[in-house]
Every structure is written in structure tokens, then in C-alpha cells.
Amino acid sequence: MQAHKVLVIDDEKATLSMFQLFLKAYGYDVLLAENGLQGLEMFAAERPAIVFTDIKMPGMDGFEVLDRIKAEAPQTEVIVITGHGDMELAVKALNHEATDFINKPIHRSALDAALHRAEERIHAAKADSTGIDSRQENDLHIIEITGHVSAASERELMDAYAGGEPSPKSKILLRFDQNTTINGAGLGVLIQLLSECRKKHQAVAITGITGNFAQIFDMVGITQLAAIAANEQEAKTYLNGECK
């Protein structure tokens, strides 16, 4: 695999040097920029596949950088770096089509996960389309969701749901992929679906989402409409329990 270029934009020199150490050790070609302008210049010159950018920077902030990069090369995987507990910013970032977000202080695992996701998505090259499949497993209606969930996914999602002929006491499993991304609008669609299920007293479980997204889901209240399970087994146990 050819080494991808990774651009890191952050006004903190210490952060940049730490990123360099890590990314170099992972075998990436590391580009460093101290502010948004410099970062964009470098981006234009080098066209890295992955960009890490801090949100809170003087001058041009992270969002503007994100927008510009996405405008220039929408397939670039942009991961925003947020401050601890800054969930609102994270959601906003997702709305701006960020691939992922990581919180400072950055844990190795989080960094790994973000890089992994980015890589997968690059390989999957399905950055913009939503992949929704649905199938039936006994009395369990499974909806598999991959790719990017956005407002455009609404139709597909609702179709997949209806396709399972939902009735009261249906058990529904929403299985996400590790690389699935979802933006604010997509969350809205999801919530809409889940509210419908709740109205119809259907039990829903969700699997396959990363820790980050689990937090987001919790914040927007999805966890009140559906249970988030660590794996399919847990999900099935929950669903069976709910529908007794």
C-alpha cells in the first residue's frame, strides 16, 4: 500500500510534533501546518488523502478549513480535532461533512480508530452514497447501513424499514458499519425512523457504531429510542427481552 499523505493542521506546536511522531511511525507521509491558511496552501500543493484539523484556531477556524477542503476535494477524509467534551462542535463538524472527530487529549486508540476508518473509507470509495440493505432473520428485521447517512438517505432508509413489514412487536436491528458516517441531517432521519418504531411499540437495537458515534447518539437522544448494543448477541438478547 502506498503511503498516504496526511496533513495535520493545529496551532499547537506540541500537538503537531506528537502527531508527526505517531504518523511517521505508522508509515505516513506527514505534512504539518500551523494555521488554516498554511494548511490550505499545503493541501492545494500536496493533496493529502487524510487531513487532521483543529477546530479552534486563530485566524481561519477549523470549519472554514473543512469546508474549503471539501469544496476542493470532497473525497478527502477530514478528521476534526475537538476539545474534551465539545460534543456540539463535533456534531457541527459532522454536518460540515467531516469524516470523524477525535477529542483532545488524543488517546492512541482514538487516533488508530480514526485512521482506520479513514483508510477503510478511502478503500471503499463510497464516501458519498448510502448503502442500506435489509434482510430478515427469523423474527428479526435487520437493516444494514453503510456509507454516509445524510438527508438523502431518508428515502432508502424508510423503504428498507417498510420492506420488513413492520408490525407491532417487530424486532428491528440497525446494523452500522464501522465506516459508516452520519451527519446531522442523517441523525434527524434516524430519529424520525426510531420515533415511528417507538410509536408502533417496536423494539430497536443498534450495533456497529464506534464509541464516538455512540456518544453522539446519546447526546441527541437516540439511546432513549433504541438500545445500543456492543454486538449482535447482546442486541438479540435485548430485543427478545423487550418483546416478551
Added chain:
Amino acid sequence: MAQPLIDSIKNRSLKNKIFFSVTVVILLISVLIALFTRWILISTLTSELKLRGLGIGYSIAESCRSYLLTEDIPQLTSLIFDARLGARRELVGYVFIIDKQDRILAHTFIRDFPAQIATANRIDPEKDHRIQLMTMDNDKVYDVAVAVNEGIYRIGAVHVGLYKKHIDVLINKLRTTFLGFVSVVILFFFIISHHLAKTITRPIAKLTRVSDEISRGIFDIELKMENGLERSGDKDEVRQLSRSFINMTNRIKESQAKLKESDNKYRSLFASGPNPIFVLDRQSLNILSANPSAEETFGYTREELVGRLFTDLGPFELSADQLLTFSTQPTGRVTSVSSKVQYLKKNGEAIYVNVHACPVHFENKQALIVATTDISEMVEKDSQLIQASKMTTLGEMSAGIAHELNQPLNAIKMGSDFLEMMIEKEMPVTEQQLFQIVREVSSQVDRAEGIIRRLRDFGRKTDFTKEKIFINDPIISVLDIIGRQLRLQNIDVQLQLTENLPAILAHHNRMEQVIFNLLTNARDAINLKEESTLRNNQRTIVIRSYTDNDRVVVCVSDTGIGIDPTVKDQIFEAFFTTKKMGEGMGLGLSITNGIVEDYGGKIQIDSIEGRGTTFHLSFPMVP
């Protein structure tokens, strides 16, 4: 020579003066009258005598004319002897007739005719008679010479000799009578004037005695005064005087009573006053007296306080103006000496007081009444309020702080995670990498420590004693804390700080609070301008520090929305805010103002709505 006499007269009592002067005057007058009368009498009598003599002379002259012509001596002689008949014998001493040739034709002398008188008294040719006083045998006689004329020719003269002793006897009698009379009068007046003098001076002497009694404090004189004066009428001056005197003493009695009452009132005020009151000697500042509140507040007993130096308790410094006023005026108005100074109780505990002083007279000494008002509670509340506001400020800062602390933590985390990963993956770590990480970790910890320390300093409750600080230091400290935040909001902070400014007396972290408050207000103003439709957005804050005469000035200018002139005066009021609900309590500027004023500073505002605002803070510099 006259001086001792005059002095002795002056020094006599009034009574004697009146007495003697009356007597002397009466004496003089009497004497004068006597002399005058005597003189008149004598002259009248004398002329009467002379006239009588003349009368006799003329009658003889008439009668003897024919005889003279015929030189009928016997007729002449019998004529002149007739003249001496009867009562005239005493009066008329002699008569003689003399002719033109100075021959004595007839005379009444029994003995020999004294030749010298023949020609002694010559009548002037033009005149008819002449009278002359002569001495004859040790007697004084008036020789009255009358000319005997036949037609116009003088044919002879008749001389009548009158004894002067006739009138002398009368005169002597008169003199004796007069002397007697005058003596009686003098004696009479002697007694009268003595009595008069006494009468006049007796009330005066009484008044004097009574005055003495009054000055000793005895006031019931009314009765004594009235005695002896009932007989005199209302218009009598002495009575009026004593009436006046009685009125005066009554008034004195009244004012004495009022004074006593006032004295009691002030005594009780002094004793019961809630604030400690001291009376100090103006020069030495020793405590002369203290009220119970002073004992209670400071923990000393009265005995321990009296005689002690007032400055043992705390600083007491009068300004030059006050010293001047206090030394020139015996009593005066109350002035404030010090505000919010620390005084010590007996047990060493400190209290905060305001000190006021007022010059008075106390027991004939120049003194000062000094009152200390305990404001410790107020100072405590003040500092609590500042502390509360600080907490609010800290809350505002928390987002910024979180961000600040996150950076070092991130670097440390990433560094150590990297090392962990490399070891796990059994990948080599170069020495350079190791060194880089280790150094970074260490410096980031320092950085975090700095942030925490600054926070703790900021939140700390200050000591009351001010210290010398340089105004640039709190400015730099605050910018360390929120400078990054401001930059993140794209606010350009420009510093124009003068180096080596003189120090001011203040507290470092309170000044930080002031600067922080001004910067947050500036930031908010800039953001508000952004929100309004006004374009032309400069987002700049300029901080300047410099000296102006004897003051150190710091200016914070922003290009924000400016201050509405109608509210300009209200912005320092506590709880006044133009911010929306929930966005600020409106305490910041009022506390800032309080802090600035506490340090003797002044805040001045220049603002143009829509353009920006500048806050000028000036503080007195300390050498």
C-alpha cells in the same frame, strides 16, 4: 511734686472722694462768698462814711462862709464844735477850718493842733472836696476836705476828720459773724457729704460683695439686693442698677443651668456612644479620655488607655491642611483623618476603621476629639463581594481554561502513548525521539502548572495590605489567561506598554480582575458590533500603559459598539447591565470601579457609539 498728690487722691475710695470734694467745694464757695460780701460791705461802708463826712463838711462849709469872710473865729469855732455834737462825736474825730493862706482859723482839737495835717490834704483847685486817708496818733482817719467858696473863689476849706475805726469795728463784727456762719455751714456740709457719700457708695459696695459671691457660685442674691432699696423710687439710678444686676445674675444662673444640662447631655453621649471616642492632647497625641465603647472595642480598660499614646493603636496622620487648621483654631469642624485603616486591639487582632477628628478645648488644654468607626464588617462584605464576582469571572473563564489545559494534556498523552505503542510493537525509539518527547512532556507540565497557578492566584482572597505593583504585570498575566481566547475570536490585541513604569499601591490579582473585566467588556462590545448590522469591522483591542504627571495610566480601547451616552453614567451601578438576561449580572464594572477607587484611582470613559470605547484608568504613583 504734684504727682504723688494726684496719686494719693486717685487712690482714695469713692466715698472719701465724694466726701472730700463736696466739702472742699463748699468750703471754697463759702470762702469766696464771704470775701466778696466783706469786700462789698467794706467798700459800701467806707463810701457811706465818706459821704457822711462830706455831708457834714458841706453843711459846715455853707454855714461858715460868712464867718470865714469876716474871719469871725468864735463863730467858726462854735460852729465846728456843734458839728461834733451828739452822736457825731464818735464818728467825727476833728473838724478844722483853714483859710486860703493855710492858717488854721478854728479847730476842735483839745490839745495842740497837729501841724502836719493842716496841709496834708489839699484840695485841687478845680475840685470841691478831697478825701484822704491819714494817720494821726496811730489812728487811721479819713480827712474830708471841703472847699468854702464865695462865688467862684476859694476862700478856705473845711476839714472833717472821720475815724476809720468806726467802720473797722463794724467790719470786725461782720467778719466774726461771717466766719461763724461759714464754719457752721462747713460743718453741716461735712456731715451731709459724709452721709451722702456713704449712701451712694453703700449699694455699690453691696453690689461688689454680691459679685464676689456670684463668682464663687452662690446665686441667691435677690433678697439681699432689695434690702435697703425699697425706699428709693423706680427711677432711682442705684435701684435700676441693682435691678439690672439681679436680672443679669438670673440670666447667669440660667445659662449655668443650661451649661450643666448640656454638659450632662454630652457626657452621656460620650459615655453611651456606639463608636469609640477618644479625647487626645493635640500636641502629644496622648489619650486624655476615652468612652466605654472605646474600652469595649479595643479591649483596654480606661486606665490602660489614659496616658497612652494614641498611635499605639494605629496610624494617625494629619494632612498638612489639617495640621494648619488644628493649630490655628481652638475649636472647629469634624474632618476625616483616615479611611479604611487598620487598628489593633489589645489582643493584636486587627480591625478596620474610619477615623474622624475635631479640635476642641478640654480642661483648658488644646485637644482633639477622635472617633473611630469600625468598618471591618463592611470591608469583609466588600471583599466577599469581590470574591463572588471573581468566581463569576472564573466561571466565564472556564471554557478558556479548559481549552488551555487541554493542550498540555494532549501533548503529554500523545507522547506517552507513542512510547507505549513503540514498545508494544517492539519498534525502536530513537534517542532523538525519546529526548523530544520527554522534553515536550516536561515543558507541557510546566505550562499546565503555570495556568493552574495563575488561576489559583486569581481566585485567592487578597490580603488587605496593598503592595507595590507594576501595572504591566497584571496586564501580561491576564493576557496569558485569555489572550488565546481573544485571538481565537479573531480579536487583535495590541499592546503599547511603557517599560519601567513607576509602581502603584494595589493588589496584583485584584488588578488582574479589573483588567480581565475591561477586556471581557471590550470583547463583548466588539462581538455586539459584529452582531448588529454595522459593517466595517475592526476587531481590535489596544492596551496602553504610560505616565501622566504623577499618575500611572492604563487605557483599554476597543473598536466595539460603544456606550450609549444616556446610560454612560449608570454603567458603574451595581447590577446595571445592557446584556440580555442570563448573560451577565452587571457587577463587573461596579466592582472594578470599587477596586480602582480603593487604590486612589480614577476611571474615565471616552466612547463613540458605533465606533468604540476607551477606558482610562489612572492611579497615583508611589516613589
